[in-house]
Amino acid sequence: MSAEERDKLIKQNPAYGEIVCRCEEISKGEILDALNSPIPVYAxxxxxxxxxxxxxxxxxxxxxPLVMKILAEHKGVKVEEITKANQQSKVLLGDTKGAQER
Ligand code: FES
Structure with a gap:
C-alpha cells in the first residue's frame, strides 16, 4: 500500500495503525481480521x-506476547489459557516474579 492508502485505512480503523509485529509490519487490525474470519483461530x-x-x-x-494478549481479549479468556499450537501446548506456565513471596 502507498502511504496515502495506509493513512486512509488507519483513519477508518485505528487498529491498522497499531503495529504489533515490527519485523513483519503486522498491525493489530490485520490480526483482528484473522480472528474475525470464518475459519476459527484457536492458537x-x-x-x-x-x-x-x-x-x-x-x-x-x-x-x-502482544499477539497472545490480543487473542485472549478477543476470546474473553486469560492470557495464560492461550496455547501455541494445540490444547496441550501451553505458552505460559506460571508467575516468575512475585509468586514466591510467602
Ligand atoms: S516483532 Fe519480530 S517477528 Fe514479530
Whole structure:
C-alpha cells in the first residue's frame, strides 16, 4: 500500500495503525481480521500462519506476547489459557516474579 492508502485505512480503523509485529509490519487490525474470519483461530501458531507475526527476524520474541494478549481479549479468556499450537501446548506456565513471596 502507498502511504496515502495506509493513512486512509488507519483513519477508518485505528487498529491498522497499531503495529504489533515490527519485523513483519503486522498491525493489530490485520490480526483482528484473522480472528474475525470464518475459519476459527484457536492458537498462537494459527495467527502466525495466517498473518505472519512471529515470522520475522526476532522470531516472535517481541510480538508473541502482544499477539497472545490480543487473542485472549478477543476470546474473553486469560492470557495464560492461550496455547501455541494445540490444547496441550501451553505458552505460559506460571508467575516468575512475585509468586514466591510467602
Ligand atoms: S516483532 Fe514479530 S517477528 Fe519480530
Amino acid at each position: 498462537l501458531d494459527a495467527i502466525k500462519r495466517r498473518v505472519r507475526p512471529g515470522m520475522g527476524r526476532c522470531q516472535g520474541g517481541f510480538c508473541s
